[in-house]
Amino acid sequence: MSEKSLAMIQKEVDDYISQFKEGYFSPLAMLARMSEEVGELAREVNHSYGEKPKKREEADNSIEMELGDILFILACFANSLGIDLTEAHDKVMHKFNTRDAARWTRKDEP
Template sequence: MSYTTNDIQKRVDDYISQFKEGYFSPLSLQARLTEEVGELAREINHRYGEKPKKSTEKDKAIEEELGDIIFVLTCFSNSLDIDLSDAFEQSMGKIETRDKDRWTRKEGGEDDE
């Protein structure tokens, strides 16, 4: 299934809106995001690094950790009334301008016409 950022934000908001507690505070969401990024780092280290899992540890997919990060980022953006599409567009505009000549382009790329 494919979701737009608007679909993701609405689905998360529909879920969170069921509960009286609502969204966590920005500081709590930041702590939760840090925790989730740490879990992703741990999975990456187990799969690609020099630290294998203990035989008693559950195998968690990198995809699961990325999904958790998307959920927390969406909670963060919803709680602050930030449109993820707008935030992404601002970021890509900055990156595409600032970094356009930073790396070697592949042949047949944008500037090879």
């Protein structure tokens, strides 16, 4: 399996969505979908690491698949608004590397 950049993921998602007349959902609908997927991830994490076991009839979803669903929706959301996720990531990393530079204890510090 080869590695994909965020740009490649965004293009792959756009190629998929572009084949349908309906296109991307509205930003509000996209946010609702994202919220649903985060809820499904929370359920899987709770089943795997929390105190709530799965019911026998529940689907055998995985944290990996739920994260994949979130990544897909995130790419859809960004594409629909013309946002480059690589640029967004770079801006956020700059923020963390400056604003939070001294917030956490580094492993190389005593």
